[in-house]
Amino acid sequence: MFIELNYRSGKAAYLQIAEQVKYAAASGSLLPGDSLPGIRPLAERLEVNRNTVAKAYSELEKEGIVEIITGIGCIISKSNSPLKKSVRNKLLEEAVDAALVQAHHLQASEDEFLDIVRKRMKTFSKRDLRAKSDSKK
Amino acid sequence: MFIELNYRSGKAAYLQIAEQVKYAAASGSLLPGDSLPGIRPLAERLEVNRNTVAKAYSELEKEGIVEIITGIGCIISKSNSPLKKSVRNKLLEEAVDAALVQAHHLQASEDEFLDIVRKRMKTFSKRDLRAKSDSKK
Amino acid sequence: MFIELNYRSGKAAYLQIAEQVKYAAASGSLLPGDSLPGIRPLAERLEVNRNTVAKAYSELEKEGIVEIITGIGCIISKSNSPLKKSVRNKLLEEAVDAALVQAHHLQASEDEFLDIVRKRMKTFSKRDLRAKSDSKK
Amino acid sequence: MFIELNYRSGKAAYLQIAEQVKYAAASGSLLPGDSLPGIRPLAERLEVNRNTVAKAYSELEKEGIVEIITGIGCIISKSNSPLKKSVRNKLLEEAVDAALVQAHHLQASEDEFLDIVRKRMKTFSKRDLRAKSDSKK
DNA sequence: GTGGTCTAGACCACA
DNA sequence: GTGGTCTAGACCACG
Numbered sequence: 010m011f012i013e014l015n016y017r018s019g020k021a022a023y024l025q026i027a028e029q030v031k032y033a034a035a036s037g038s039l040l041p042g043d044s045l046p047g048i049r050p051l052a053e054r055l056e057v058n059r060n061t062v063a064k065a066y067s068e069l070e071k072e073g074i075v076e077i078i079t080g081i082g083c084i085i086s087k088s089n090s091p092l093k094k095s096v097r098n099k100l101l102e103e104a105v106d107a108a109l110v111q112a113h114h115l116q117a118s119e120d121e122f123l124d125i126v127r128k129r130m131k132t133f134s135k136r137d138l139r140a141k142s143d144s145k146k
Numbered sequence: 147m148f149i150e151l152n153y154r155s156g157k158a159a160y161l162q163i164a165e166q167v168k169y170a171a172a173s174g175s176l177l178p179g180d181s182l183p184g185i186r187p188l189a190e191r192l193e194v195n196r197n198t199v200a201k202a203y204s205e206l207e208k209e210g211i212v213e214i215i216t217g218i219g220c221i222i223s224k225s226n227s228p229l230k231k232s233v234r235n236k237l238l239e240e241a242v243d244a245a246l247v248q249a250h251h252l253q254a255s256e257d258e259f260l261d262i263v264r265k266r267m268k269t270f271s272k273r274d275l276r277a278k279s280d281s282k283k
Numbered sequence: 284m285f286i287e288l289n290y291r292s293g294k295a296a297y298l299q300i301a302e303q304v305k306y307a308a309a310s311g312s313l314l315p316g317d318s319l320p321g322i323r324p325l326a327e328r329l330e331v332n333r334n335t336v337a338k339a340y341s342e343l344e345k346e347g348i349v350e351i352i353t354g355i356g357c358i359i360s361k362s363n364s365p366l367k368k369s370v371r372n373k374l375l376e377e378a379v380d381a382a383l384v385q386a387h388h389l390q391a392s393e394d395e396f397l398d399i400v401r402k403r404m405k406t407f408s409k410r411d412l413r414a415k416s417d418s419k420k
Numbered sequence: 421m422f423i424e425l426n427y428r429s430g431k432a433a434y435l436q437i438a439e440q441v442k443y444a445a446a447s448g449s450l451l452p453g454d455s456l457p458g459i460r461p462l463a464e465r466l467e468v469n470r471n472t473v474a475k476a477y478s479e480l481e482k483e484g485i486v487e488i489i490t491g492i493g494c495i496i497s498k499s500n501s502p503l504k505k506s507v508r509n510k511l512l513e514e515a516v517d518a519a520l521v522q523a524h525h526l527q528a529s530e531d532e533f534l535d536i537v538r539k540r541m542k543t544f545s546k547r548d549l550r551a552k553s554d555s556k557k
Numbered sequence: 558g559t560g561g562t563c564t565a566g567a568c569c570a571c572a
Numbered sequence: 573g574t575g576g577t578c579t580a581g582a583c584c585a586c587g
Contacts, residue, residue: 021578032243035250048560058580063560074251080559080587088253097252101259104248105266110152111241114166115234116173119267122238126263129242130256158570195572289521295585303525310527332587371526375533378522379540380443385515387446388485389508390499393541396512400537403516404530432563459575469565474575491572491574559587565580572574 011038012046014055022057026065034074034085036133045075045083148175149183151192159194163202171211171222173234178224182212185220285312286320288329296331300339308348308359310371315361319349322357422449423457425466433468437476445485445496447544456486456494 012029014022033039045051048066052059066083069075076086092100112122149166151159170176182188185203189196203220206212213223249259286303288296307313319325322340326333340357343349350360386396423440425433444450456462459477463470477494480486487497503511523533 023578031251032247035247047558049558059560060562060581061579064578066560072251077560079561079585082559088251092252098262101249101252101254101262102266104245105259105262107155108241108245109263109266109270112238113270114169114173115238116169116175117238119271122242122267123263125235125238125242126246126260129239129246130259133246133250134256160570198571201570297585306525306527310525312527335586338585372536375523375526375528375536376540378519379533379536382515382519383537383540383544384443384446386512387544388442388483388499389503389512391512393545396516396541397537399509399512399516400520400534403513403520404533407520407524408530434563458573460573470575471566471577472564475563477575488575490570490576493574560585562582562584564582567577567579569577570575 012051012055014057022055023061023065023068026051026055026062027068030065030069031072031074034088039085041085041087043085045085047082149188149192151194159192160198160202160205163188163192163199164205167202167206168209168211176222178222180222182220182222286325286329288331296329297335297339297342300325300329300336301342304339304343305346305348313359315359317359319357319359423462423466425468433466434472434476434479437462437466437473438479441476441480442483442485445499450496452496452498454496456496458493 011033012026014025018025030039030045039045045066046054048059048062052062055062066075066077069083070077073086073088073092075083077083109122117125148170149163151162155162167176167182176182182203183191185196185199189199192199203212203214206220207214210223212220214220246259254262285307286300288299292299304313304319313319319340320328322333322336326336329336340349340351343357344351347360349357351357383396391399422444423437425436429436441450441456450456456477457465459470459473463473466473477486477488480494481488484497484499484503486494488494520533528536
């Protein structure tokens with residue numbers, strides 16, 4: 010499995026795990042229905058306590074990314090966001106704002122920012138396509 | 147002054163302050179010899195305890211970004227080297243990626259995402275203008 | 284049969300089963316020699332794993348409330364002493380107090396509380412009647 | 421302070437703490453504005469970890485019983501329930517139902533149950549009166 | 558085997 | 573001093 014911890018990053022271990030799963034789900038490496046590693050095996054491999062992995066998974070469940078089924082495991086949920094449109098748009102704006110604030114701090118011009126957005130979008134699209142062809146196998 | 151706190155970010159207040167000064171110094175918006183706001187006025191404006199601002203400044207001094215001179219204030223030190231361009235771009239890409247991941251989970255199309263980016267950019271530009279006229283006072 | 288599970292109570296399923304049998308035996312609703320439902324039918328009706336019912340019965344056996352006879356089933360043992368009246372009343376008062384505390388926090392007046400008690404009592408009586416006619420089948 | 425733990429009850433320590441505060445607030449022993457013991461002193465006295473007390477307090481905050489203010493402490497909040505009426509009534513019914521279920525298991529008649537309700541109500545009222553005269557001091 | 562909970566210890570931000 | 577968070581270990585319910 011792809012998850013790895015950077016012990017020097019200062020970021021909480023459970024957040025690193027959650028973020029990597031989120032990223033993989035967003036980029037198509039993990040598709041709805043896919044299973045995540047069990048809590049205990051993953052905890053052992055990453056050399057963290059089971060609770061740390063459990064917290065990551067539970068965080069993902071709160072965000073609607075995965076479904077945890079006791080006795081079965083943790084699977085990527087179909088991304089039918091149960092959010093109200095207004096809440097959804099607010100979350101989107103917040104995400105964009107966070108990036109804009111960072112860009113502002115780094116003195117990036119609007120054009121430079123848009124260039125980067127377009128460039129990263131292409132990367133994500135490519136991954137989506139790869140995921141689609143993977144799933145045809 | 148440009149420093150602003152995001153109370154919902156979860157990041158420690160003193161780190162937000164230090165980071166913003168660091169970025170401003172790294173990107174040339176603050177030059178060696180420039181003065182930072184006094185501890186008391188800044189603490190008042192940001193509505194935090196003076197200790198919090200003091201901790202931020204002391205953090206910056208430890209990193210060699212500024213020099214604290216008792217009785218005078220806090221000035222940008224000259225030994226400060228700007229962020230390498232590759233590091234800066236990596237930070238920008240990470241910020242953009244985070245927003246794109248969020249957008250994907252919220253099932254936003256590329257067009258919708260770009261629309262929001264442009265809309266929020268406008269808002270930020272307006273704020274900048276307002277900030278500039280404020281600073282004329 | 285009278286056993287019902289409250290899936291939202293947070294209490295373990297096997298404990299709910301054991302407790303209800305215990306109370307029924309203690310209050311005379313089940314007499315020494317009476318048979319309990321078979322493990323498999325009860326598990327099916329309550330929609331739990333057979334192990335869960337088995338654990339409840341085994342718990343009851345450990346406490347001397349019932350006897351498990353392989354091939355026959357599970358019967359109320361005769362050494363069973365009913366709850367002392369003082370203990371029973373204490374349990375009742377505790378249950379009532381918990382409801383009163385909740386009512387106080389929700390700022391319900393005494394009259395409002397009594398109204399709800401009467402209303403819910405009626406609902407319970409109806410259920411009892413329905414249960415009785417069900418059991419005639 | 422009045423809080424005590426029963427180590428043999430099997431109930432989680434944090435729930436025992438929360439329940440006792442809740443009970444005291446409901447019966448008038450603690451009035452809005454009163455301070456609860458600090459997390460650390462109480463943890464020391466009860467010989468549990470600080471997190472256990474913290475969890476109890478945080479539970480109480482979620483239920484709207486108290487307000488936790490970092491750097492200050494934990495105070496009984498003015499009981500302006502921010503709940504919708506429908507939610508409030510549902511909670512009330514659930515509380516009453518729990519008591520009725522217990523009564524049913526203990527084979528209490530409706531009249532016996534109502535008697536106990538009235539008896540316990542009187543006890544709560546007396547405490548409220550005492551609390552009022554206490555506060556006049 | 559699965560996930561869930563309670564308690565604990567260490568460290569952090571903040572006043 | 574205050575409360576808050578992350579990680580951990582032990583135990584439990586359930587399939």
